[in-house]
Amino acid sequence: MARISVPAVLGFYDDAHDLLDVTERARVDEKFANLDAYTPYPVHGLEDALGLKRSWVSTAARFALLGGWFLGFLFQSWTSAIDWPVNIGGKPFIAWPAWIPVTFEFGVLMASFTNLLCMFYACGLYPRPKTVVLSKRITNDRMVLVIPVKGDEEERRAVEFLGANHALKIKIIDGFDAQRQRLIFRATPMTGEVTR
Amino acid sequence: MKQFLEKEQLNEKALLSPKIRMEHVTNDVLAPMGRFPSLPWHIAFGIAQTMVLFFLVPVAYQMFIGLGKFGIMNPVGWGVYIVDFVFWVGIGHAGTLISAILFLFRQNWRTAINRSAEAMTIFAVMVAGLFPLVHVGRTWVAYWLVPYPAERSLWVTFRSPLLWDVFAVTTYFTVSLLFWYQGLIPDWATARDRAKNKFFRTVYSILSFGWTGSARDWNHYERAYRQFAFLAAPLVLSVHSIVSFDFAVSLIPGWHTTIFPPYFVAGAIFSGFAMVLTLLVVMRKLYGLEHYITLKHLELMNQVILATSLIVGYSYMSEFYIAWYSNHEYEQFQFLDRPFGVYKYCFWTMITCNVIIPQLFWVKKIRTNIPIMFVISIFVNIGMWFERFNIFIISLHDDFLPASWGVYWPTLWDISVTIGSFGVFFTLFLVFSRVFPTLAMAELKATLPSPSNGSRLHGHHESDDAHSGQEHGETKQASELAEVH
Numbered sequence: 001m002a003r004i005s006v007p008a009v010l011g012f013y014d015d016a017h018d019l020l021d022v023t024e025r026a027r028v029d030e031k032f033a034n035l036d037a038y039t040p041y042p043v044h045g046l047e048d049a050l051g052l053k054r055s056w057v058s059t060a061a062r063f064a065l066l067g068g069w070f071l072g073f074l075f076q077s078w079t080s081a082i083d084w085p086v087n088i089g090g091k092p093f094i095a096w097p098a099w100i101p102v103t104f105e106f107g108v109l110m111a112s113f114t115n116l117l118c119m120f121y122a123c124g125l126y127p128r129p130k131t132v133v134l135s136k137r138i139t140n141d142r143m144v145l146v147i148p149v150k151g152d153e154e155e156r157r158a159v160e161f162l163g164a165n166h167a168l169k170i171k172i173i174d175g176f177d178a179q180r181q182r183l184i185f186r187a188t189p190m191t192g193e194v195t196r
Numbered sequence: 197m198k199q200f201l202e203k204e205q206l207n208e209k210a211l212l213s214p215k216i217r218m219e220h221v222t223n224d225v226l227a228p229m230g231r232f233p234s235l236p237w238h239i240a241f242g243i244a245q246t247m248v249l250f251f252l253v254p255v256a257y258q259m260f261i262g263l264g265k266f267g268i269m270n271p272v273g274w275g276v277y278i279v280d281f282v283f284w285v286g287i288g289h290a291g292t293l294i295s296a297i298l299f300l301f302r303q304n305w306r307t308a309i310n311r312s313a314e315a316m317t318i319f320a321v322m323v324a325g326l327f328p329l330v331h332v333g334r335t336w337v338a339y340w341l342v343p344y345p346a347e348r349s350l351w352v353t354f355r356s357p358l359l360w361d362v363f364a365v366t367t368y369f370t371v372s373l374l375f376w377y378q379g380l381i382p383d384w385a386t387a388r389d390r391a392k393n394k395f396f397r398t399v400y401s402i403l404s405f406g407w408t409g410s411a412r413d414w415n416h417y418e419r420a421y422r423q424f425a426f427l428a429a430p431l432v433l434s435v436h437s438i439v440s441f442d443f444a445v446s447l448i449p450g451w452h453t454t455i456f457p458p459y460f461v462a463g464a465i466f467s468g469f470a471m472v473l474t475l476l477v478v479m480r481k482l483y484g485l486e487h488y489i490t491l492k493h494l495e496l497m498n499q500v501i502l503a504t505s506l507i508v509g510y511s512y513m514s515e516f517y518i519a520w521y522s523n524h525e526y527e528q529f530q531f532l533d534r535p536f537g538v539y540k541y542c543f544w545t546m547i548t549c550n551v552i553i554p555q556l557f558w559v560k561k562i563r564t565n566i567p568i569m570f571v572i573s574i575f576v577n578i579g580m581w582f583e584r585f586n587i588f589i590i591s592l593h594d595d596f597l598p599a600s601w602g603v604y605w606p607t608l609w610d611i612s613v614t615i616g617s618f619g620v621f622f623t624l625f626l627v628f629s630r631v632f633p634t635l636a637m638a639e640l641k642a643t644l645p646s647p648s649n650g651s652r653l654h655g656h657h658e659s660d661d662a663h664s665g666q667e668h669g670e671t672k673q674a675s676e677l678a679e680v681h
Binding site: 043044046047062075095099102106108109112116118125131133138 | 217218219222343349350351352353354355357359360363364367370371374375377378381382385386388389390398401402403404405406407408409410411412413414415416417418419420422423424427428430431434438441637638639641642
């Protein structure tokens with residue numbers, strides 16, 4: 001499966017307000033597609049500015065919660081009433097009020113694992129000895145707007161747009177995977193830099 | 197969405213200096229990870245390691261000779277081990293409360309303290325977990341506590357509160373650990389991108405799971421984080437409730453009360469915050485984090501301690517009132533026995549440390565005085581240990597038949613194990629404070645005021661867009677600020 005790799009223009013910012021404004025403009029006014037942004041912390045509203053859908057991770061966790069409750073209750077019933085019923089003071093085998101604590105805890109446990117693992121899956125996270133990053137300052141104090149471009153014309157337009165919107169620095173890289181809407185960091189190193 | 201950001205920053209201004217920038221956070225938090233530990237750290241670590249021996253030696257000895265050395269007898273079958281267990285589980289409540297419940301209530305001041313409080317939670321629950329394991333006597337078969345397909349096809353009894361406890365504590369530990377680790381991922385990425393050599397870059401890269409900070413990832417991350425908070429909030433409240441069921445579901449006078457779950461939870465938050473305070477007061481000094489864990493943070497924690505102290509005090513009074521009102525002879529005797537019986541000093545220590553001393557926090561001068569709040573937080577810890585002692589020991593020692601009454605005192609071995617458990621806890625915390633990012637950097641950065649207040653873009657707007665007068669005013673102010681810096 002061949003990846004469609006396109007160049008991308010990066011605009012560096014140091015302020016969440018700036019990034020939000022410029023992202024909104026790039027997507028809505030300038031009609032750039034498949035935008036991405038890289039930030040050191042979760043910027044509220046950025047998912048709206050980028051036009052991202054709500055994450056499905058928490059929905060999966062909620063289903064796991066219900067499933068955990070169901071399975072937890074079922075397991076307690078099975079061990080106590082079917083597999084080896086023990087008569088304790090004539091109490092019912094399925095003494096359901098006594099099972100609420102374990103049922104609750106088991107559901108929460110399942111939901112938590114699902115939550116974290118789904119988050120890892122959705123973000124493509126796994127332990128790797130080497131991580132290639134766009135800029136080492138992203139995890140420190142810089143925010144980057146990534147505009148994938150299709151041709152020279154669009155590339156020039158993106159550079160101009162970021163320049164007009166006071167990006168601290170503008171860079172052009174090869175290797176935005178337009179199909180998966182992700183940057184292919186490993187395949188292609190950065191090629192050019194436009195310094196204002 | 198912009199309004200939200202501005203509002204968030206306004207709240208924070210009282211807590212953090214507006215001069216703090218994102219790179220300051222990165223530098224200051226990562227600094228202790230990159231340098232050789234200081235002399236005070238070595239001294240503290242040496243003391244903590246010595247204290248660990250106080251735990252290991254008696255426990256090893258007990259493995260050979262059995263539980264007899266530990267003072268437990270008839271009728272007091274649950275001694276200091278269970279007191280320590282419940283005490284430490286209680287300590288472990290502040291972290292997840294801070295990270296989950298305060299998150300849901302949008303208390304932004306939590307960002308400076310949640311990482312270390314969660315670490316403290318995890319270590320406290322680990323220490324707590326040691327006690328049931330050694331208390332079962334034959335520790336090497338402690339896995340019988342969990343339901344597994346055994347060769348005799350027996351199952352555990354799900355009707356027993358002790359089993360609920362196994363599930364509650366292990367779930368709480370696991371969920372706290374996962375929640376904590378999720379928060380750590382972006383911070384490991386920061387450490388990775390700042391690492392000075394290949395070894396640390398590789399280690400941090402593995403720990404960070406290849407985090408890059410993409411908005412698409414943050415979208416999932418934030419959703420998962422919020423979901424964790426929603427899961428962990430009822431979990432925090434459930435854990436000590438279930439621990440209290442160990443007692444409340446029995447028929448012992450002084451235990452068999454419906455007030456136990458909320459009473460235990462309030463006590464847990466009370467003691468947990470006190471322990472967080474004890475640790476943070478030292479940590480912020482040792483690592484130069486005074487700009488991030490400010491006096492305002494400490495004051496807010498003191499207010500939580502004061503509030504929970506009142507709840508705990510109310511619970512004590514309520515227990516006495518219900519004992520009188522119930523007209524239940526054994527219950528009434530129990531509550532006369534506590535303040536006036538053999539263990540009266542334990543009872544009055546508890547009242548003094550938990551109800552009377554924290555009232556000093558009504559005074560703002562005391563609430564903002566670091567040495568005094570440190571001393572008070574230690575008193576609270578002592579008081580909470582005695583609260584557990586009161587509930588468990590006094591209820592057991594004089595129960596129904598005077599013929600079976602007895603007096604229990606912890607032996608030196610019990611006291612040694614208790615001291616040792618603090619050693620295990622402090623050792624873990626000291627290691628954490630050296631090798632982990634001690635503040636949640638990504639979350640802290642989100643609450644900082646913005647460096648330029650959007651002046652660049654708004655300045656640009658002036659030329660080609662018509663803007664409201666108010667925004668022009670803002671722009672001017674922001675550019676003036678930018679000049680100052």
